[in-house]
Structures are given as structure tokens and as C-alpha cells.
Amino acid sequence: xxxxxxxxxxxxxxxxxxxxxxxxxxxxxxxxxxxxxxxxxxxxxxxxxxxxxxxxxxxxxxxxxxxxxxxxxxxxxxxxxxxxxxxxxxxxxxxxxxxxxxxxxxxxxxxxxxxxxxxxxxxxxxxxxxxxxxxxxxxxxxxxxxxxxxxxxxxxxxxxxxxxxxxxxxxxxxxxxxxxxxxxxxxxxxxxxxxxxxxxxxxxxxxxxxxxxxxxxxxxxxxxxxxxxxxxxxxxxxxxxxxxxxxxxxxxxxxxxxxxxxxxxxxxxxxxxxxxxxxxxxxxxxxxxxxxxxxxxxxxxxxxxxxxxxxxxxxxxxxxxxxxxxxxxxx
Amino acid sequence: xxxxxxxxxxxxxxxxxxxxxxxxxxxxxxxxxxxxxxxxxxxxxxxxxxxxxxxxxxxxxxxxxxxxxxxxxxxxxxxxxxxxxxxxxxxxxxxxxxxxxxxxxxxxxxxxxxxxxxxxxxxxxxxxxxxxxxxxxxxxxxxxxxxxxxxxxxxxxxxxxxxxxxxxxxxxxxxxxxxxxxxxxxxxxxxxxxxxxxxxxxxxxxxxxxxxxxxxxxxxxxxxxxxxxxxxxxxxxxxxxxxxxxxxxxxxxxxxxxxxxxxxxxxxxxxxxxxxxxxxxxxxxxxxxxxxxxxxxxxxxxxxxxxxxxxxxxxxxxxxxxxxxxxxxxx
Numbered sequence: 001x002x003x004x005x006x007x008x009x010x011x012x013x014x015x016x017x018x019x020x021x022x023x024x025x026x027x028x029x030x031x032x033x034x035x036x037x038x039x040x041x042x043x044x045x046x047x048x049x050x051x052x053x054x055x056x057x058x059x060x061x062x063x064x065x066x067x068x069x070x071x072x073x074x075x076x077x078x079x080x081x082x083x084x085x086x087x088x089x090x091x092x093x094x095x096x097x098x099x100x101x102x103x104x105x106x107x108x109x110x111x112x113x114x115x116x117x118x119x120x121x122x123x124x125x126x127x128x129x130x131x132x133x134x135x136x137x138x139x140x141x142x143x144x145x146x147x148x149x150x151x152x153x154x155x156x157x158x159x160x161x162x163x164x165x166x167x168x169x170x171x172x173x174x175x176x177x178x179x180x181x182x183x184x185x186x187x188x189x190x191x192x193x194x195x196x197x198x199x200x201x202x203x204x205x206x207x208x209x210x211x212x213x214x215x216x217x218x219x220x221x222x223x224x225x226x227x228x229x230x231x232x233x234x235x236x237x238x239x240x241x242x243x244x245x246x247x248x249x250x251x252x253x254x255x256x257x258x259x260x261x262x263x264x265x266x267x268x269x270x271x272x273x274x275x276x277x278x279x280x281x282x283x284x285x286x287x288x289x290x291x292x293x294x295x296x297x298x299x300x301x302x303x304x305x306x307x308x309x310x311x312x313x314x315x316x317x318x319x320x321x322x323x324x325x326x327x328x329x330x331x
Numbered sequence: 332x333x334x335x336x337x338x339x340x341x342x343x344x345x346x347x348x349x350x351x352x353x354x355x356x357x358x359x360x361x362x363x364x365x366x367x368x369x370x371x372x373x374x375x376x377x378x379x380x381x382x383x384x385x386x387x388x389x390x391x392x393x394x395x396x397x398x399x400x401x402x403x404x405x406x407x408x409x410x411x412x413x414x415x416x417x418x419x420x421x422x423x424x425x426x427x428x429x430x431x432x433x434x435x436x437x438x439x440x441x442x443x444x445x446x447x448x449x450x451x452x453x454x455x456x457x458x459x460x461x462x463x464x465x466x467x468x469x470x471x472x473x474x475x476x477x478x479x480x481x482x483x484x485x486x487x488x489x490x491x492x493x494x495x496x497x498x499x500x501x502x503x504x505x506x507x508x509x510x511x512x513x514x515x516x517x518x519x520x521x522x523x524x525x526x527x528x529x530x531x532x533x534x535x536x537x538x539x540x541x542x543x544x545x546x547x548x549x550x551x552x553x554x555x556x557x558x559x560x561x562x563x564x565x566x567x568x569x570x571x572x573x574x575x576x577x578x579x580x581x582x583x584x585x586x587x588x589x590x591x592x593x594x595x596x597x598x599x600x601x602x603x604x605x606x607x608x609x610x611x612x613x614x615x616x617x618x619x620x621x622x623x624x625x626x627x628x629x630x631x632x633x634x635x636x637x638x639x640x641x642x643x644x645x646x647x648x649x650x651x652x653x654x655x656x657x658x659x660x661x662x
Contacts, residue, residue, distance in 0.1 A: 050400050051400075052398075052405075053406075057407070057411065058405070058406060058407050059395070059407065059411045064390070067383070068645055069381050069382075069645055069646055069647060069648045070383075070648055070650075071650070074383075074389070074390065075384075075389060075651065075658070076388070076389050076390065076660045077660075080388065080390045080660055084414050084415040086660075086661050260650055261650045263651065272653070272657060273653040274653075275653065309647045311644060311645075312644065312645045313642060313643065313645070314399055314400055314642075314643045314644070314645050315400055316400060316640045317400045317401055319402070319591055319592045319594070320406065320594065322603070322604040322605075322606065326595075326603060327406070327407055329407045329408075329411055329417075330415075330417050
């Protein structure tokens with residue numbers, strides 16, 4: 001029995017080694033399932049993520065603009081905020097956002113927890129305050145109990161709120177795309193056109209910025225290298241954080257994971273289709289015009305990056321009680 | 332073996348009979364689980380229910396105002412529509428709405444399918460058109476396939492869209508509340524205070540309008556019988572449908588199922604708490620002032636009407652493609 005187990009282990013090791021070689025030399029790595037997740041914290045965070053009582057109006061939740069039915073985005077160029085204010089920039093996908101080097105297009109938040117605190121208190125987005133968020137949550141017995149269970153403390157803090165949201169967001173990875181299955185050794189997972197698109201994606205230089213597990217998300221790059229980009233929004237980019245003029249119009253390279261679902265594209269949401277986005281990237285970033293067939297191949301490759309979407313039970317939110325501060329949708 | 336089966340059947344029949352007597356003489360009947368559901372149609376309807384592409388902005392879905400995380404309502408007095416327009420009336424819960432005699436507060440839609448067509452094309456709500464809804468859905472391969480599978484037709488119609496939404500809504504019943512468990516024979520399901528509240532609810536006359544499976548939803552009644560109601564909104568009520576002056580300020584009696592979750596109350600959403608709603612109903616409809624203890628008992632009873640909320644997997648919506656008409660969030 002022991003020798004059989006050892007034998008099986010050796011076979012398994014060989015399989016893993018063989019699989020390892022399938023992507024060891026590729027500049028893109030498969031998305032790994034989420035690990036080290038605190039399930040109680042994530043479940044609380046999921047409720048908070050879907051709860052519009054984190055907004056002044058009682059109408060806007062995290063999921064309003066990072067909609068998990070729609071690739072973790074809102075699929076409009078710039079988001080709708082409190083009182084229908086127009087957002088200044090395209091809402092990036094929350095999917096695989098734990099893989100980003102930092103959060104927001106300009107990287108001004110170091111991590112998911114810091115990011116989560118922003119929109120709640122932004123007067124153009126959820127237009128609430130951290131103080132009122134705590135007052136609302138602490139008044140709701142269902143939340144008070146769950147925070148106590150998770151944090152073993154009687155007092156709710158904004159850091160706990162954002163830690164819970166961030167933990168939930170860490171679960172929102174999308175493994176097992178067709179491309180990842182190919183990386184992991186399933187040679188039938190991609191068509192000849194898709195493979196040709198991937199080869200062109202590498203050879204033409206797209207891969208220089210769009211690489212790694214997230215196929216992006218790991219560097220800041222200037223939008224408009226070869227020729228300037230005429231943006232539809234005013235965002236100055238990374239220079240807003242660093243203060244360096246050389247970082248002007250530099251943005252975090254977006255992940256291309258699930259890019260089929262996260263239209264429209266770019267920080268201004270100005271590119272409606274993948275074909276348009278590939279064309280603009282080729283000309284402005286690489287000084288290269290892809291012909292129709294090349295463009296179609298790259299687009300075909302990009303669509304293989306759609307992973308398994310998180311399967312989520314819609315949370316049932318604990319009801320407000322008589323003492324809960326009420327939303328102010330109109331004033 | 333045969334005699335044992337027969338014996339078991341007799342015992343089961345007796346149990347059912349005994350359970351039957353538990354609520355046979357009660358004016359409220361337990362909520363029955365949904366029956367005769369076309370699962371393919373309901374699954375398609377669920378996607379449509381959660382899809383904001385049924386609105387001009389791409390931001391508002393059925394679930395925005397009838398939020399299934401929040402008792403099938405938006406928990407604000409009147410809803411937020413396209414461009415943050417203020418709705419004219421409180422959004423009623425979608426939960427158990429299949430049990431209503433008609434839909435909308437004034438009953439102007441005969442059934443759920445007719446209701447579903449309204450908000451999509453209402454310029455103050457989703458502000459879309461039925462024609463554009465069809466154009467969007469027909470352009471999306473994932474929807475085109477699913478409509479074809481469900482309806483065995485190549486053409487998508489608005490009647491198919493609303494039939495699917497209505498079928499999904501038929502699944503949104505909430506059986507197994509504590510009150511229903513009591514009705515079904517679990518004598519420990521209610522506390523003494525809750526039972527006293529139910530007795531008072533019956534004896535004081537609330538039950539005259541709030542009865543049946545939905546504890547309401549089955550008649551139109553004047554709001555303000557003993558004394559006039561000063562409404563916060565302009566709605567004239569049932570007379571808008573019948574043209575009869577005697578129907579002025581007559582509204583469909585709302586269901587009290589899940590009323591703990593569906594605050595604020597009344598057609599104008601002006602009552603923030605159940606205690607306030609019970610007080611106003613007592614004085615204006617019954618000419619009776621409940622003292623604090625009586626009010627608390629009735630409220631305690633009402634909270635036993637919270638049933639099992641639908642457990643739903645968040646749908647993953649099929650993505651738009653290059654030819655899909657894009658939302659117009661700002662113009």
C-alpha cells in the first residue's frame with residue numbers, strides 16, 4: 001500500500017512538472033483560485049458590497065458600478081454617482097483586482113481595503129460619510145452581531161468595514177479561462193486563430209505591459225507613447241499621486257482578464273469594442289497598424305481570457321430597525 | 332409490505348388532516364411554494380430582471396427598485412428613476428406579488444406580465460422603449476440563443492421579455508415564515524406576545540383587509556376611512572383606473588408578508604416604522620388608538636410574517652457585442 005502511494009505521488013509529481021513546463025516559459029500565468037480567505041470576513045464583506053445603505057441615497061452599492069453580473073463593471077464609459085453625477089473615469093473591474101499592484105487608475109490606493117474607503121465618502125459617488133456608515137451599520141442588529149462574531153469587538157470601525165469588503169473582493173478571481181486551460185496543458189483549449197492571436201500579441205509587444213497572472217495590472221504606463229491620446233476625460237493619471245510631470249497621462253495598465261465583459265475600454269471608456277481598443281493600442285502604444293485579420297486574431301485571443309465568473313448567492317441584507325438613520329435620496 | 336405502505340399512508344393522511352385543522356378556520360393561509368414554474372422561462376426572466384440594459388442609462392434594472400437583497404423593495408419612500416427623477420409612489424415589494432389581484436397600487440396592470448412592461452418604457456423610471464429593448468436583446472448572442480431555446484422562435488418580442496420576467500417573479504414567494512409554521516401546527520413557533528398581537532389584529536378589524544395567503548393584496552380600500560390621510564404624494568388611487576370618484580384614494584391593500592423588510596410604509600412611503608404604520612392604520616382605518624403594549628404586540632405579530640427569502644444565484648449576464656446598441660447614461 002505504501003509503495004503504491006509513493007508511486008502515485010511520483011506520477012503526480014511528473015504530471016505537475018509536465019504541466020509546469022506548459023507555461024513555465026510563458027509571460028502569462030494562470031489565475032490561481034483565491035487562498036487564505038477568512039470566510040466569515042468575506043461573507044460579511046459580500047453583504048456590505050451589495051448594501052446600498054453605504055450610500056447617502058440608499059440606492060448605490062459597490063455592486064452598482066462594479067456589477068458582478070457584468071464582469072465586475074458597469075459597462076458604461078464613466079459611472080453614475082449620487083444624484084446622477086457623471087464620474088470622472090471608467091470604473092475598472094473588481095474581478096482579479098487583488099492582483100493589481102495598487103488600486104484606482106492612478107494607483108492612489110495601496111490595496112483593496114484602502115480603495116474601498118474611497119467611493120463611500122466621495123461626494124460624486126456614494127456621497128456618504130464614514131461616520132454615518134458606522135452609525136447605520138451599528139444600528140442594525142443583524143450587522144452588529146456579525147461584526148461582533150467576525151471581529152470579537154463591540155465597536156464597528158470603518159477599517160473593519162473596508163477590511164471585510166476587501167476580503168470579499170479577494171475571492172473575486174476568475175480561474176479556468178480557456179487560455180489558462182491551454183497554459184495548463186490542454187492543447188485543444190484554443191483554436192488556431194486564437195493561438196495565432198496570442199503569438200502576435202507577444203511578438204508585436206502588447207505583452208510588454210500586459211503580462212503576468214492578471215495580463216496587466218502590474219505597472220504604470222503612459223497612455224499615448226508613439227502618438228498622443230485624445231482622452232474624453234480630464235484625468236491626469238499617475239502624476240496626481242507622484243507629483244512628477246513625467247507621470248502625466250501614465251495609468252495603471254488594466255488587466256485583460258475578462259476583457260470581453262468589461263467594455264467600454266480605456267480610462268475614459270471611449271473605445272466601445274475590443275477591435276477598436278486593439279487598433280488604438282497598436283497605433284498609439286506600439287506604432288503599428290494591425291490589419292483586419294491580425295486585429296481579429298488578437299481579439300479572438302483576448303476573448304479566451306474570460307474566466308469562470310464568481311458564483312454568488314445573492315446576499316439577504318439584515319433589515320434596518322426603527323433607530324437606523326434613513327437614506328436621503330432627495331434633498 | 333403493501334399493508335405497511337397503506338398504514339403509513341393513513342398516518343400521513345391523519346397528520347395532514349390534523350395540520351389542516353390548524354389553519355382551516357384562520358383568515359390567513361400559509362404561503363405555498365411556487366408551482367407550475369417553467370424553469371427555462373424563469374431562468375431567462377431572472378437574467379432580464381437583473382439586467383440594467385433594459386434601461387436607457389444601462390444603470391437601472393428591475394432589481395434596482397425591487398431589490399431581492401432587501402425584501403424586494405428599495406427601502407426609500409419613492410424610487411429613484413432615470414437621471415435621478417423622483418418616483419410618484421412607493422415601490423411595492425415584488426415578493427409574493429403573484430398573489431395580488433392586480434399589479435401597481437391602483438391595480439392598473441392585470442398581472443405580472445402586464446406590470447413588467449410598464450417601468451421599462453416609463454420615462455421617469457427606466458426610460459427605455461420596448462423597441463430598443465428588443466434591439467439590444469436580439470443583438471446579444473447569449474440572449475438570442477436563450478430566447479430561441481425557450482420560445483422556439485427566431486424573433487424576440489416584448490411579450491416574451493415580460494412573460495419571462497413574470498415567470499421569474501412567480502418564483503419569488505416566501506413560505507415558511509414563523510407565522511406559517513404556527514398555522515401548520517407548530518404551536519411553539521410564536522411567542523405569547525406574538526399570538527396576542529395576532530388575536531388583536533383579528534379582533535380590532537385589521538384582518539378585514541389584510542387576510543388570505545398574502546395577508547393583503549386581494550382588495551382595494553380607501554386610505555383614510557375614519558379620518559382623511561394627508562399623503563406625501565399626489566396619487567389619486569384606483570379612480571385613475573375606474574374613473575369613479577368613489578374610488579379616489581382607494582389603493583390595493585398591500586401584502587403584509589415580509590413587512591419587517593419592506594419599510595417605509597404606505598403608498599407614499601411616509602411611515603418609517605411598523606409602529607407608526609400600525610398607529611396610523613388604527614386611527615385612520617379603524618377609529619381606534621392602540622396603546623403602546625397593543626401596538627408592540629401587533630408589531631411583534633407582523634414580524635412573524637417574514638418568510639424564507641428566495642435563495643438566488645446572482646445571474647451572469649451575456650455580454651453585449653460590437654453591434655449591440657450602447658446605453659445612453661448622460662445626454
